[in-house]
Amino acid sequence: MSKIIMLNRRQILTGAGALLAAPALLRATRASAADATFKIGYVSPTTGPIAGFGEADGFILEGVRKAFAGLTNNGKPVQVEIIAKDSQSSSNRAAEVATELIEKDGVNLLLASATPDTANPVADQAELNEIPCITSIAPWQPYFFGRNGDPAKGFNWTYHFFWGLEDVIGNFISLWDKSGVAKKVGGLFPNDADGNAWGDPKLGFPGPLEKAGYALTDPGRFQLMNADFSSQIAAFKAAGVEIVTGVTIPPDFATFWSQAGQQGFKPKVVTVGKALLFPSVIESLGERGDGLSSEIWWSPSHPFSSSLTGESSRQIADGYTKTTGKPWTQPIGFNHALFEIAADVIKRAADLTDPKAVIDAVAATDLKTLVGPISWKGGPANPVKNVVRTPLVSGQWQKQGDKVELVITNNSQYPSIPVGGELKLLS
């Protein structure tokens, strides 16, 4: 080897300069590339006491990922990556994974669903970090007022769609009016975001019930995972309660209901929010699950279809049962709708890399989804700036052959959703 490669000072400097400039150049090319990745973070409970809400997530995500394949923005194809995280039914955990999604994964849009315990902490993190966020499956009052929302100002980065307490109260009252039982109601309101909102004298059940001529026995807030409901049962018995209502997690309702059996308390109508949504819960109650009633936010007979896949409510529910062998659940509609809105936002946003442009697109949403029309532009369905109310009906679990089916028995709040049967009394 006679020729040794010798680098002089000038060459080294040029090389070093290029090396230093490389990241900037690379970044510039990435920004102009056609296949930019838009990351969606999705938080829901798939384990824990409220895992029923996230039970269908695997099925929903599979369908949504397929439908997201051909999305375009400003005429260019968009790669969408969905990162799903489990909240383990805990609000602390939900906040933790939301932070992780924002800081570690660098998501462009956060979606969260299922009870204020998941929606609120995720929305709070999003608002704090100025990341666009859409949430659902939490009545809007605990979502909005639970986060200290000011109706005059609203939030900048977080939007929500679901029904409100006024809807569920209206539904329960007309359900009971038709049943013809004594107007004596017992309330089970735990010490959590939902329980405090539903039992709130101003926002919750007490006021409207009194106006409608119902006497409410509310023994007070109890701790979650309560082991003893004797005092509630005694108070209900003493007041001659014929209707039990409230908003409990499924384990608490199961404990209450078996103790009610033990202690000879036999109400005629039991309409409880949150606890009685899932077929698996009703089945675990055995014979005593037949005849319990609940609010219904989505069902296969809802006259809506998906803007993302074009499937009707019935087709999506049947698809779920066919794929998993399990009966349909209500969160399917809403969790699917979250991704419908995300897809719609991706199509319309002026610049997907700019959070401001993304949230502007969210605010301008006007979409017919699987759960009804969604728009935050300030119509009768927008009680406050960041919230849109969706249709709500109510119904009863009725034994049909060897399984129980949730039948819509009251559609007074939204008559275009058809009823499927009559309410039957428990005793």
Place this chain on the structure above:
Amino acid sequence: MDWINIIIQGILVGGLYALFATGLSLIFGVMRLVNIAHGDLIVASAYLAYGVMQLTGVGPLTSLIAVIPLAALFGYLLQLLVLNRTLDKDILPPLLVTFGLSIIIQNGLLEIFSANSHKLNLGSFEIESIHLMPGVDIGYFPLLTFAVAVAVVFGLQQLFYHSAIGRAFRAVSDDPEVAQLMGLNNRTVYASAMALCLAVVAVAGVFMAIRANFDPSMGPGRLIFGFEAVIIGGLGNLWGTLAGGVILGVAQALGAQIDPGWQLLSGHIVFLLILAVKPQGLFPKGAA
């Protein structure tokens, strides 16, 4: 009538609390060990019963045939291999080790069984009851729980005062050095005590799991109820522990009657009051 009913229901819940507390009381009595993982061991044995039921298809009470020996064996090995190494004049090492054990058990259960809550189903027996008088019904299952608690305490009491192993327990408790001089192997005596404790824990876990739902994070809550029952009743006195459980159950039920938000609080208040007035507990060992 309301108050009679509330007090009766409180007494019956107290039976469950006594089951939580008995094992704790026994261990403290024999080796002055405060087991922070006690609540998690209760939850773990509920999961063990759940697993046995899934595998064999038997009912929760039948599952005890397998769960009690398995739990006892685990207790024996736990004491022999781990906890014996921590026992010394200093009370801090066993506290720290069982605290660590508590975290390991919780996360282990979370990993294996997920955070989903479960319940062991006893069918219609759960909701059947005896009608005493208008407004007062006693459920078969709470009554059975209470009866089992009494039987467990009675059995342990007999074992303690009328058997060779009971004599060994009392000997190592009174003076470990002299007991050793008399030819007792303290290490295996301690291990037997822990095995006995875990057998009671297994019963407590299964009854807890039939009464209400359980999940991996519930252990520390059960530990507090157990602790309070032990302290209220007086350290080292098993009948006192039963009384402590009942007092705690009644206090909670009465608190809940005033306002359900007070349910747990009133139990804690009674505990603090007794601790302030009679730090030895209501029925300390010497007096019994």
